[in-house]
Amino acid sequence: MLIASLILFSPTVEPVTLQRKFQANETAKYEFTSRIQLDHRQAPVETFIPTNETVTYTFTMKVEKLKPDGIADVRFQREKISVRMGETFDAPPKTEEIKTNENLLLTLSPTNQILAARDESKKPPLQAEWLAGIGSAAAPVQDIISSWIAQMHQLAGFVNFFDRGPILPEHPVEPGATWEETVGYAPVVVEKGADKGKALNARIDYKYTYKGVTDYEGKSVYHIQGTYQMDTDAAKYIEELLQDQREMSPFKEIRLQLKGTVDYYLDRNTCDAFRIRAEAEGYFSMTLKDEPGGPVLEQKIRSRAGLVRK
Numbered sequence: 450m451l452i453a454s455l456i457l458f459s460p461t462v463e464p465v466t467l468q469r470k471f472q473a474n475e476t477a478k479y480e481f482t483s484r485i486q487l488d489h490r491q492a493p494v495e496t497f498i499p500t501n502e503t504v505t506y507t508f509t510m511k512v513e514k515l516k517p518d519g520i521a522d523v524r525f526q527r528e529k530i531s532v533r534m535g536e537t538f539d540a541p542p543k544t545e546e547i548k549t550n551e552n553l554l555l556t557l558s559p560t561n562q563i564l565a566a567r568d569e570s571k572k573p574p575l576q577a578e579w580l581a582g583i584g585s586a587a588a589p590v591q592d593i594i595s596s597w598i599a600q601m602h603q604l605a606g607f608v609n610f611f612d613r614g615p616i617l618p619e620h621p622v623e624p625g626a627t628w629e630e631t632v633g634y635a636p637v638v639v640e641k642g643a644d645k646g647k648a649l650n651a652r653i654d655y656k657y658t659y660k661g662v663t664d665y666e667g668k669s670v671y672h673i674q675g676t677y678q679m680d681t682d683a684a685k686y687i688e689e690l691l692q693d694q695r696e697m698s699p700f701k702e703i704r705l706q707l708k709g710t711v712d713y714y715l716d717r718n719t720c721d722a723f724r725i726r727a728e729a730e731g732y733f734s735m736t737l738k739d740e741p742g743g744p745v746l747e748q749k750i751r752s753r754a755g756l757v758r759k
Contacts, residue, residue: 464621467659467671468559469614470719471521476511477721483606483754492745501535504608507759508551519559525612527551560617593690594703597683598733598748600633601707604653604677605729607754614722615657615673615713624661629654635679635705636686648686653679665714670723675711701738707731707750725756 483504488497508527515521528551533544549570556565604610610632618628633653639645660672683703688695709729716723731750736743 464623465659465671466621467617467673467715467720468519469557469561469617469721470519470559471512471515471523471557472719473512473515476509478507478509478759479612479722480507480757480759481505481608481612481754483608483752485602485606486751488749490747492740492742497747497749498537500537503533503535504530504606505533506530508612510613513554516556520564521557523555523557525551525553525555530608555613557613560619561614562616563613593687594683594735597635597703597705600635601679601705601731601733601750604633604707604709605731605750605752607709607711607727607729607752610754611675611711611713611722611725611727611756614715614720614725615675615711617720618657618659622659624659626659628657630657631655632677633679635681636683637681638685648683648689650686653677662717663714665724668714668723669717671713671715671717671720673713673715675713676709678708680706680708699737699739700735702734702736702744704732704734704736704744706733721758722756723758727754728752 481504484501485504486499486501488499490497506527506529508525511524511526513522513524527549529549530547531544532547534542536542552568552570554567554569555563558564616628616630618626631652632655634650635653636648637651639647639649655675655677658674658676660674662669663672664670665672681704683705684698684700687700687703688698691698707729708731709727711725711727713722714724714726715721729750729752733746733748733750734744735746737745
């Protein structure tokens with residue numbers, strides 16, 4: 450009887466359709482902030498040396514044209530990015546402003562997918578080399594390993610990561626529903642199947658979970674949480690790149706670890722981002738075959754980021 454009554458009176462949660470509803474001539478302004486803490490160590494030094502950077506920028510999104518099926522042309526404009534580098538043992542704090550003058554016309558679907566993009570900037574947009582330079586205090590290593598570290602910095606820093614909000618599901622969802630988006634690639638060793646034992650470049654999947662309706666800062670909002678995780682040893686991948694000369698690889702272990710969480714709080718009428726909060730934590734180390742005593746290079750990454758609709 451108790452079980453029957455619980456089933457009878459349990460509240461049902463109706464599936465909801467999460468779609469971005471664009472409004473003609475709407476202009477929204479957003480403010481992004483990311484704080485990145487890096488602690489790095491290179492042998493023979495045993496002490497981790499801390500560095501930190503704060504990245505801030507504002508941008509606007511203006512709906513210029515509504516199209517059929519909920520699609521819209523939206524203009525993205527961002528004038529500059531400010532990077533403040535914290536004090537180090539040999540330099541005071543300093544701030545660098547990078548003029549970007551970005552002016553992009555994006556065609557967006559109701560699920561926040563970019564269907565088309567046209568760059569109408571007066572000057573070239575922000576170069577990828579600067580984005581890869583976030584956390585540039587890492588010691589120089591071979592190019593391929595540097596690219597993995599740069600990807601970790603980009604994912605941890607969240608710069609340009611969630612500016613337009615989350616990718617939304619195609620179908621109505623209930624709390625607990627999940628969907629995925631690829632945000633990067635990292636080497637992994639295949640554990641089963643025909644390629645068992647091989648090192649391949651695999652996707653880093655960003656997993657969204659619909660958490661339901663919640664109250665945030667006094668407002669009833671939709672809550673979506675995104676997570677990503679990477680934990681791999683890339684040394685075998687380097688060996689396989691060398692093919693017949695794999696014994697020439699000096700690396701015993703190349704540890705790449707990163708995990709991040711992003712909480713999206715969306716307006717229930719439009720599914721536009723009301724607030725976004727994120728944090729990430731990562732670790733990189735490199736151990737050589739001929740160097741006993743542990744890693745010769747290590748880096749710890751911690752970050753917090755947020756976006757506010759003004």
